[in-house]
Amino acid sequence: MTKVMMSNSSKTGNHVSATMCKYVIWSPANGLGNRMISIASTFLYAVLTERVLLVRFEPDMHGLFCEPFQESTWVLPMDSPFWKNENLETYESVVLARNLTLDDQLSLPSVLFIDLQYRPEDPERFFHCGHNQEALNKVDVLIIQSDQYFVPSLFMIQSFSLDLNKMFPEKDAVFHHVGRYLFHPSNEAWGQITRFYDAYLAKANERIGLQVRVFNPASTPQQAVMNLLLSCAIENKILPEIDTRNPVSNAKNTNHTLKAVLVTSLYPEYAENLRTMYLRGATITGEVIGVYQPSHEQEQKFNDNVHNIKALVDMYLLSLCDVLVTTSVSTFGYVAHGFRGLKPWLLYRLTSDETHSPACVRDLSPEPCYHFAPQHQCNGLKPEQHFGTSFPHIFECKDFNRGVKLVDGV
Numbered sequence: 001m002t003k004v005m006m007s008n009s010s011k012t013g014n015h016v017s018a019t020m021c022k023y024v025i026w027s028p029a030n031g032l033g034n035r036m037i038s039i040a041s042t043f044l045y046a047v048l049t050e051r052v053l054l055v056r057f058e059p060d061m062h063g064l065f066c067e068p069f070q071e072s073t074w075v076l077p078m079d080s081p082f083w084k085n086e087n088l089e090t091y092e093s094v095v096l097a098r099n100l101t102l103d104d105q106l107s108l109p110s111v112l113f114i115d116l117q118y119r120p121e122d123p124e125r126f127f128h129c130g131h132n133q134e135a136l137n138k139v140d141v142l143i144i145q146s147d148q149y150f151v152p153s154l155f156m157i158q159s160f161s162l163d164l165n166k167m168f169p170e171k172d173a174v175f176h177h178v179g180r181y182l183f184h185p186s187n188e189a190w191g192q193i194t195r196f197y198d199a200y201l202a203k204a205n206e207r208i209g210l211q212v213r214v215f216n217p218a219s220t221p222q223q224a225v226m227n228l229l230l231s232c233a234i235e236n237k238i239l240p241e242i243d244t245r246n247p248v249s250n251a252k253n254t255n256h257t258l259k260a261v262l263v264t265s266l267y268p269e270y271a272e273n274l275r276t277m278y279l280r281g282a283t284i285t286g287e288v289i290g291v292y293q294p295s296h297e298q299e300q301k302f303n304d305n306v307h308n309i310k311a312l313v314d315m316y317l318l319s320l321c322d323v324l325v326t327t328s329v330s331t332f333g334y335v336a337h338g339f340r341g342l343k344p345w346l347l348y349r350l351t352s353d354e355t356h357s358p359a360c361v362r363d364l365s366p367e368p369c370y371h372f373a374p375q376h377q378c379n380g381l382k383p384e385q386h387f388g389t390s391f392p393h394i395f396e397c398k399d400f401n402r403g404v405k406l407v408d409g410v
């Protein structure tokens, strides 16, 4: 976006003077799921603070999305000086480390780097605090690096919450609206999505999406994951059991409902096992089950836009399903159910040869979880794990109790 915007602060007397644009530049961290939820958060922050959003898309993000804003590009220009973080002053040292007086705020730098990415030491950023937002408001260019869905923290800031409450009457549909507004698959990705959908999913009576994310494949046997997935699907009647007494299809059973199961995973074995299972035995309900998987990349690949297009295709296809089972704590899954606006079944996150009961739980809302949400009040009082839940519509995440998420109508 290159147009000059009017800022409220520039309204003087009876005339409104055009001022220089203020910008927020998004900088990537981690996988595509993390990137998409943090871009959505940064976009909302840009809207609330009247900034132009630009994104640092390196070649690994090329060819994924269409431009979201007509007749302009959101990609940071190649010749921009803001591609590198070196020599930039940081929010941490300029705003956080000092108790800024109003005079100090006048001498803030024109560019600041804000690190909102998760760090093992888990520092509190106090980004959810009005006084820090006031200081940031004086800075022309903010560069935000984040892998988090920090939207819930925007609802904690009083000066934003009025607008946010008006913008989102349904509090659990923020990513649904923002994500679908921003992320239009490119022609290449859209072609793959529609061809796959038309070939395997369109004619089914019901579409079931299963996202099998294995975080520690070396320590988690496939059989343990498969058992967990089946327990979740069968106990909750997402998929039917096999009729072990009647291996041949019961001719009297006239229910020939067709269920299409979309499996997304880095590995092919889960879909193959399911396909074999439903090929070898008839279902007790008479339902006919087809199992399909668009890709199986084996491992997360870095600096590879073709791999990222496949990930986008998988997430988007999941979002076209009627029922979703996604893996706990997976931001890839968050994008899928957030896009769809559907509460998923959250599969327990296995990391070893174990079992867990229940295998999955129904989520509270379709919103992504903000994993490393603020824990401190703005006056710096002692940390409280569930500080965020003292705000309306913000609840502890079912899949990650350090995190919070937006929930509607509870």
Ligand SMILES: Nc1nc2c(ncn2[C@@H]2O[C@H](COP(=O)(O)OP(=O)(O)OP(=O)(O)O)[C@@H](O)[C@H]2O)c(=O)[nH]1
Pocket: 030, 031, 032, 033, 034, 035, 212, 213, 264, 265, 266, 295, 297, 299, 300, 301, 307, 308, 310, 311, 312, 314, 329, 330, 331, 332, 333
């Ligand atoms: N195509 C495809 N890629 C996947 C799948 N699961 C993981 N990946 C790849 O691995 C990356 C994982 O990063 P995220 O998208 O953030 O997903 P996540 O489940 O939160 O994983 P981590 O961030 O690594 O904890 C994805 O972006 C893909 O590149 C899958 O089912 N299909």
Ligand SMILES: [Mg+2]
Pocket: 030, 031, 033, 034, 330, 331, 332
């Ligand atoms: Mg992730």
